[in-house]
Amino acid sequence: MVLHTCVDLDDAILAECRDVFGALHIRKDFEGSINDPEVDMICLATTEKLRLPVIALAAKAGKAVYVEKPLATTLEEMREIQRVVISAGIPFCVGHNRRASPAMLDAQQIFRQHMTHPQPCPWRWRREGDHLPALPDDGVPSVSVRINDDWYSWKGWVFDKSQAPHGPMLFEMTHFTDVCNWFLAEEPAEVTAVATGMLNLAVIVRYQSGALATIVLGNNGTMGYCKELYEFMGNGAYLAVDQMLEVRTVGIGGAAARTTYPVVHDRHPQIGVEGGVPGWLAKKRVACEEAVAHNDPVLQFTAEPDKGHAHALERFVDQMLGIGPEVCGVDAAVLATLVAFAAIQSARERRPVALAEVGF
Incomplete structure (x- = not known):
């Protein structure tokens, strides 16, 4: 994996993404990064307040999505995310990282x-024997x-x-x-x-x-x-x-x-x-x-x-490549x-x- 683009509204955070974490690009609009042909996977690491608009645009672009948990703040939004993901057939992973520990x-x-x-456990005690x-x-x-x-x-x-x-x-x-x-x-x-x-x-x-x-x-x-x-x-x-x-x-x-x-x-x-x-x-x-x-x-x-944080991303890449199970x-x-x-x-x-x- 290569950290291609980091998106945020805060200039200080964007500078840290570039200078400390090595992002190749930084920008303030997620639309442009999702539609960039060099980008293969979106990691949506916001709070649950921002979910559906990013996932829907990624699904439209056919891009894989790894999204932090929880999936949504309302049942209605969750239903729509499920519909969008299944309809588009994109690789999709939610950050329940314990599954990768x-x-x-x-x-x-x-x-x-x-x-x-x-x-059968050979030393398990059946007090009542056959009368259990x-x-x-x-x-x-x-x-x-x-x-x-x-x-x-x-x-x-x-x-x-x-x-x-x-x-x-x-x-x-x-x-x-x-x-x-x-x-x-x-x-x-x-x-x-x-x-x-x-x-x-x-x-x-x-x-x-x-x-x-x-x-x-x-x-x-x-x-x-x-x-x-x-x-x-x-x-x-x-x-x-x-x-x-x-x-x-x-x-x-x-x-x-x-x-x-x-x-x-x-x-x-x-x-x-x-x-x-x-x-x-x-x-x-x-x-x-x-x-x-x-x-x-x-x-x-x-x-x-x-x-399992790092393993979850690695296993998701395997899933995207068709060489590993759904995470x-x-x-x-x-x-x-x-x-x-x-x-x-x-x-x-x-x-x-x-x-x-x-x-x-």
Whole structure:
């Protein structure tokens, strides 16, 4: 990939795009860049306030689009984006980057294999033996997602209702609804959500099979600890993805008990050499101490987990070239966004909301 053109309205940002990030060209109108014959793919990295005009013009020009999440701020705009993309048949990817994280890719493959072809766990305890009752939800999976975030770190636009009218229930939630849909590989049916404001959010998604996904966003937490923990249970087994630093399994035949994954931008390679969560926490403690010593909070960021940002772009290029699968297409993104809209309505009206109420 070559960064051909950067588009913005701010001269200082455009200069940074050119001088720091090496953009070959800069301009203030997206129309000209989309219609440039040298441009093959559009990366739409704005907030969700600007989506449809850029996507529609790219579709008309037959250009591939990678767009940040969430897909849209309204159901109507989302429907139109889906129609435009499908009609034009352009390669399209939404930035649910967890789908491209090495840890998440491995975990999803392990979990799907276990759910579709479960192997009996030889040491599983059947207390009642042959007298065990038959239950309709035997083997049906459940998912727990815990998000620990610190809202002090958020950019100012997230508090602006004109930019982000639904808050984190949309701009953050779609990451996690998408992960649940991807791992469970079935249709969500109903959503129940509770929000005590902008910071403490809880969502329960019921799927057609009876599978449940519980997502808790605690935004009064700390960046000094792991942000994301995903726990999957089904068919007598357990799988955890902890901060995309390690994957742990129990009761899944042939799967490693624990697999650790490399970090990116590691300033302290000599610390935490054991890897995984313990190694990352050791690096983080040193980085936080440096941040205090230099009065620079940004220094706390070191050895970040690989959440798949770069891999998502690389995999999308493979998709465009016809040598790789779809990364996160418009239909998958629409489904994740529908669940988020159902959660928004549920929290507002204080009742369960069926997907059919917000669907097409």
